[in-house]
Amino acid sequence: MSKIFALIPARGGSKGILQKNIAPLLDQPLIAYSIKAAHASAAIDEVYVSSDDEQILSVAHYYKAERIKRDPHLARDDSPTDPVVAEFIHRIKPANKDIIILLQPTSPLRTANHISEALAEFNDFPTCRSLVSVYEISNKYLKAFVGGGEFLHPLAGDHTSYSYRQDLPSLYMPNQAISIFKVDEFLREEKIPRTHTIPYLMLEEDSLYIETTDDLIVAEQRLRERS
Numbered sequence: 001m002s003k004i005f006a007l008i009p010a011r012g013g014s015k016g017i018l019q020k021n022i023a024p025l026l027d028q029p030l031i032a033y034s035i036k037a038a039h040a041s042a043a044i045d046e047v048y049v050s051s052d053d054e055q056i057l058s059v060a061h062y063y064k065a066e067r068i069k070r071d072p073h074l075a076r077d078d079s080p081t082d083p084v085v086a087e088f089i090h091r092i093k094p095a096n097k098d099i100i101i102l103l104q105p106t107s108p109l110r111t112a113n114h115i116s117e118a119l120a121e122f123n124d125f126p127t128c129r130s131l132v133s134v135y136e137i138s139n140k141y142l143k144a145f146v147g148g149g150e151f152l153h154p155l156a157g158d159h160t161s162y163s164y165r166q167d168l169p170s171l172y173m174p175n176q177a178i179s180i181f182k183v184d185e186f187l188r189e190e191k192i193p194r195t196h197t198i199p200y201l202m203l204e205e206d207s208l209y210i211e212t213t214d215d216l217i218v219a220e221q222r223l224r225e226r227s
Helices: 030-040 054-062 082-092 112-123 139-143 183-187 213-226
Strands: 004-009 046-051 066-069 099-102 130-137 171-182 197-201
Touching: 004 030, 004 082, 030 046, 030 054, 030 112, 046 054, 046 082, 054 066, 066 082, 082 099, 082 183, 099 112, 099 183, 112 130, 112 171, 112 197, 139 171, 171 183, 171 197
Parallel strands: 004 046, 004 099, 046 066, 130 197
Antiparallel strands: 099 171, 130 171
8 A cells, every 4th residue: 555755845044034944933833834734634654854954853853753864955045846855765765656745844824634635636536647736816817918029929829818807717826835746756757747737726825835024924813813
């Protein structure tokens, strides 16, 4: 039977907020919300935190997550996520059909229920290669034009720029809260699959991604409203 791993990538450096991933949010560090949500989802077998930072790894240990000391060259500002996942796979050596649920620590409003629902949706679509969490945005942006030259050019083609909004398809924005894929699908190209991807729809208010101190204030207000 396949195992299910939660992987929380949490590097030490951050520009907007010092040590953002362990910044205080109400009574606990930011990353704790993701660790606790993963533990509370009964489907997850093991929870890992990948970090280059000893303080973050110490917090992960306190909240009973397994730890991976990330190579420093994978923890720069411009480091992509794919090599971090590859490092996890090559160190932990999960089976090909095991499932990885990638949880960014900057999504404190994502709950265990969200994770469980997303996993159930992923398992219900055996032909998909990956799942990403999204929220719906206005499809009016399909009517936009691109500037920068002498003339305007339709962003999504003439058909959309001159169509009625009710005739346009729905638009969804990824919120970085949840990504799900199998190990063997990742290993095909050593990256999270970009095709045959299905959405898990979340509310916009639950999709808050922490980048600034203002985002922490909003998250605190929403968490208080839930309690």
